Amino acid sequence: MDFEALSLTLRLALSTTLILLLIALPLAWWIASGKGVARAFVQALVALPLVLPPTVIGFYLLVALGPLTLPGRLLIRLLGHPLAFSFEGLLVGSILYSLPFAVQPLVAGFSAVDREYTEAAEGLGAKPWQVFLSVVLPMTRASLITSAVLAFTHTVGEFGVVLMLGGNIPGATRTLSISLYDLVEDGNYAAANQTALVLIVFSVLALMAIYLLPGMRRSDGRQANIVR
Amino acid sequence: MSANQPVSQPASILTLQMQHRIGALELDVALNLTQLWTVLFGPSGSGKTTVLRAVAGFVRPDAGRIMHGKTILMDHGARVFVPPHARPVRSAGQGAPLFPNLTVLQNIAYGVKSRHDGSAADIVENAVERFRLRALAPKSPLELSGGERQRVAVVRAATSAVSLGPGTLLLLDEPFTGLDLARQEELLGELRSWLAENGVPVLSVTHDVGEAFQLDAEVIRIADGKVAAQGPVTAVLADDRQRLMDQLRG
Numbered sequence: 001m002d003f004e005a006l007s008l009t010l011r012l013a014l015s016t017t018l019i020l021l022l023i024a025l026p027l028a029w030w031i032a033s034g035k036g037v038a039r040a041f042v043q044a045l046v047a048l049p050l051v052l053p054p055t056v057i058g059f060y061l062l063v064a065l066g067p068l069t070l071p072g073r074l075l076i077r078l079l080g081h082p083l084a085f086s087f088e089g090l091l092v093g094s095i096l097y098s099l100p101f102a103v104q105p106l107v108a109g110f111s112a113v114d115r116e117y118t119e120a121a122e123g124l125g126a127k128p129w130q131v132f133l134s135v136v137l138p139m140t141r142a143s144l145i146t147s148a149v150l151a152f153t154h155t156v157g158e159f160g161v162v163l164m165l166g167g168n169i170p171g172a173t174r175t176l177s178i179s180l181y182d183l184v185e186d187g188n189y190a191a192a193n194q195t196a197l198v199l200i201v202f203s204v205l206a207l208m209a210i211y212l213l214p215g216m217r218r219s220d221g222r223q224a225n226i227v228r
Numbered sequence: 229m230s231a232n233q234p235v236s237q238p239a240s241i242l243t244l245q246m247q248h249r250i251g252a253l254e255l256d257v258a259l260n261l262t263q264l265w266t267v268l269f270g271p272s273g274s275g276k277t278t279v280l281r282a283v284a285g286f287v288r289p290d291a292g293r294i295m296h297g298k299t300i301l302m303d304h305g306a307r308v309f310v311p312p313h314a315r316p317v318r319s320a321g322q323g324a325p326l327f328p329n330l331t332v333l334q335n336i337a338y339g340v341k342s343r344h345d346g347s348a349a350d351i352v353e354n355a356v357e358r359f360r361l362r363a364l365a366p367k368s369p370l371e372l373s374g375g376e377r378q379r380v381a382v383v384r385a386a387t388s389a390v391s392l393g394p395g396t397l398l399l400l401d402e403p404f405t406g407l408d409l410a411r412q413e414e415l416l417g418e419l420r421s422w423l424a425e426n427g428v429p430v431l432s433v434t435h436d437v438g439e440a441f442q443l444d445a446e447v448i449r450i451a452d453g454k455v456a457a458q459g460p461v462t463a464v465l466a467d468d469r470q471r472l473m474d475q476l477r478g
Contacts, residue, residue: 116325119286120381122312123319123399124339124388134338138329 001194004171005179012087012175013155016094020102020151021144023095028106029132043107047100054097058164061093065165085167090175093161101150109143110136146210153206157199239297241429242397246282246292250275255289255453261397263446265420265430267439269465270450276433277322279450280399283431284319285312296397318392319399320385322433323378326369332380333365339388348391355387358418375407379415386419386428394427401433416442437468 027046031039049057065083066072075083083089113136121131137144159177166173168182176195183192242261249255255275268276281287283294285301288309294301296317301310318339326335337352356365361383369377382403389398403419404412420443423430434440440447440461447464449457457464 114325116321116323117327119312119321120324120327121338122286123284123321123324124385125313125318125341125392126339127313128311135327138327 001191001198002174002176002179005174005176006198008087008171008173009156009175009177012090012094013152015091016098016155017102017148017152019091019095020098021148024099024102024106024147024151028103029110029136031103032107032110046103049097050100054158054160055164057097058093058161061089061096061161061165065089065092084165085169085173087172090162090166090173093165094155094158097158097161098151098154101154102147105143105146105150106140109140109146113139142213145213149206149210153203156202240295241297241395242283242431243295244279244283244292246279246289246294248275248278248282248287248289248292250278253453255279257450257453257455259448259455259458261429261431261446263429264424265432265443265445267443267445267447267461268431268433268450269435269440269447271435274450275453276450277401280319280401280431280433281321283397284317284399285310285315297395316392316395317397317399318385318389320381320401320403322401322405324381324385324401326372326377326380326384328369330369331365332361332367332369332372335369335380336361336365336384336387339384340391341388343391351387351391355383355390355422358422359383359415375411378403378406379411382415382419386423389428390422390426396428398423398428398430399432400430402435403432404434404439405436412439413442437465437472440465441469 027042031043031046062084063069064072065075067076067082072082079088083092117135117139118131121135122128126134156175157177158175159181162173162175162178163181166175166178168174168178174182176199180192180195180199183189183195240260240262243259245258247254247256253273253275255278257275257279259279268279270276278287282289283301289302289304291304293303293305296315299316300306300308301315301317302308326332327338330338333352333356336355337348340348340352342348356362359379361380364372364376364380369380372380382400385400386398389396404416407415416439432443432445443461445461447457447459447461448455449464
């Protein structure tokens with residue numbers, strides 16, 4: 001069991017989740033609060049990592065963050081080293097790769113909040129951000145938790161992007177899934193089995209947490225329709 | 229309010245002139261509110277709720293202008309549109325839902341504007357006392373009956389309007405529908421006196437003749453998207469009252 005890889009994986013997944021929520025909350029609210037070509041386009045971009053092979057994302061990020069492009073050169077000058085093959089580079093890749101898993105549950109939750117609730121709040125003088133914080137968010141807690149758990153677990157489980165973008169540097173970019181790959185390459189099946197088991201148990205527990213949200217369900221938008 | 233005004237020229241609380249198309253209905257309405265309680269009366273589908281929603285800011289009329297006193301709320305020609313929360317208007321839509329994550333008391337306090345002297349809490353306290361909501365106050369909306377929710381939703385909007393100050397226009401869409409007669413009378417009487425004391429004028433929507441007479445309000449009758457008549461309830465709804473009486477006699 002590679003504990004350095006385990007701690008790195010958890011650190012990466014936690015940072016990714018926190019940053020993703022900051023991005024996903026306003027983005028999902030914007031997507032859910034209207035229609036139009038612009039929203040459809042942004043939604044398509046957000047969903048792209050679902051259909052693309054992770055290696056494609058990894059490859060383009062490798063190029064974009066490297067010395068071949070202007071933003072890449074700026075970054076290298078700013079940081080003093082390329083973003084690729086570093087923890088920060090992995091973070092950028094993970095955020096993009098897990099974006100749909102954070103955004104889509106929120107969009108679904110926000111869309112399910114009946115317009116009657118937001119209008120009731122506006123009719124009482126609440127500003128749009130107050131409506132969001134005091135009415136929409138409390139009614140979509142289940143979506144928020146789902147979004148966070150999915151972003152976290154998906155980041156823990158990513159492989160292709162990490163391999164393309166991060167290489168295999170212990171303590172910096174070697175995550176659990178890479179470590180597992182290494183162990184199998186070396187023929188160390190006993191250790192590989194241990195690592196794989198940790199990942200499976202963790203994933204099952206995390207997913208169970210989502211499905212075990214009974215108290216959350218009642219205040220979810222769809223359920224709250226009973227209150228008239 | 230109106231007591232200080234010469235009878236011939238009552239101050240205008242709200243002037244509205246709007247055209248709006250919804251489905252097959254062509255709304256073309258012009259009205260002028262001068263009384264403390266005005267009722268929009270008309271059959272369902274006549275467009276009265278749309279007029280109310282336009283005043284609240286939830287509907288953008290295709291054309292027209294809405295003024296609150298001397299303040300423009302919406303002017304299509306001048307491209308002015310004040311968003312709902314910034315209007316000196318508070319509203320309770322038809323069957324307005326309570327927020328399920330808050331208690332009844334927190335619902336009533338939701339739209340109350342905070343004041344520097346701390347009198348906001350007094351207003352909420354006053355409302356709870358006046359409308360006999362003490363027993364319901366700590367409960368969740370999920371524990372309430374339909375009629376109780378309706379009562380709390382109306383009181384919530386009224387409390388918000390009172391806290392914003394005199395002149396705030398309160399919009400109520402079918403506020404008493406679904407309440408039994410005793411409850412309706414109680415709420416209506418209490419509401420009318422509380423709002424009058426605080427100088428809060430009301431524009432409400434109903435299709436109930438009895439309710440309009442109980443309110444003894446100014447009535448604007450809407451039919452097929454147009455204003456058919458405006459005046460005291462005894463004049464505008466005399467025929468409807470007669471028809472109702474005939475029905476009751478059998």
